[in-house]
Amino acid sequence: MDIKRLKYFVAVAEELNILKAATRMNISQPPLTRHIKLLEEELKTQLFVRTTRGVELTEAGSTLLEEAKNLIALAELAAERTYQAGQGLLGRIDVGLFGSAVFGVIPKILLAFRKAYPAVTMVLHNQNKAEQIDALRQRRLTVGFNRFIEPMPDIRAEKITTEDLFVAVNRSDPLSKKKQIPWSELAHHPLVLFPSGARPNFIDYVLDLCRQDGFLPKVVQEVGDAVNGVALVASGFGLCIVPDSATNMHIPGVAYRPLVRNPPPQVDLSCIYRTNDESPILREFLTIARSFPKE
16 A cells, blocks of 8 residues: 555544545645545545545444554655665674774774664674684674774775784882883893784784884783783783783783883774665764774
8 A cells, every 4th residue: 555645544544534535635626636536446445435425434444543543654654764774873793803903993983883783783892803704705894993004905904993012011020110211121032922823913023112212022821901911920920011001901910101102102993894885874883983083
């Protein structure tokens, strides 16, 4: 049944007068009468009987009135939800997270998006870089957050922020008494580095900076993420180099000190997503992510 024709029927059924219904629906009387006639022919039953004052519903017409209102409401809801989905206001977004970045700007972006689009279901996935890229290609992920993304034709990496580097130090270590620590000082201490796994990554960046400064650090342990790295610092394994976001982890016995080097040691955090993804939800998510300071 045609939704527009059902709306004409409801107008006549509520007004019980063809002329009043036509005025209400902004249509002339003859075409409105034709629409009612066509609806009766489609349903193979009479919906109205004429009276001296207008029309009255038949039993079949009364039955259709209740159903017609439901059908019109559903159609309008479907149209509204379709519009909202097209504007990125409705649907689902799958977000890939990793390591220390969850202690920094990422939760702020997620919260801002949830407040702006409460009807969008947000599903979070804890995935390393390789897992995020695979999930993006398989369309199991909408967007991910990661670092050190090599150029790929099907995956775009967009910088969200840049973080300074700090060193996590056991509070029993004399280094913890310093307000800041020269990068060259790392040559004399055992290091715990992260993340183990797909390269290039943060470990390669740290090692490259050390080589540029003329030394090869003593790496005593590689771990999966900053949480494990800082936990080992608390146990006395050595030092751990972390991005600024990781300093929000408060682990007993650990202090964080800025690292001094020229140029300053920094790492970028990027959003990664499919280059051909034109979904409105992704568009709105990126708009919010871009609104946060880059530095």
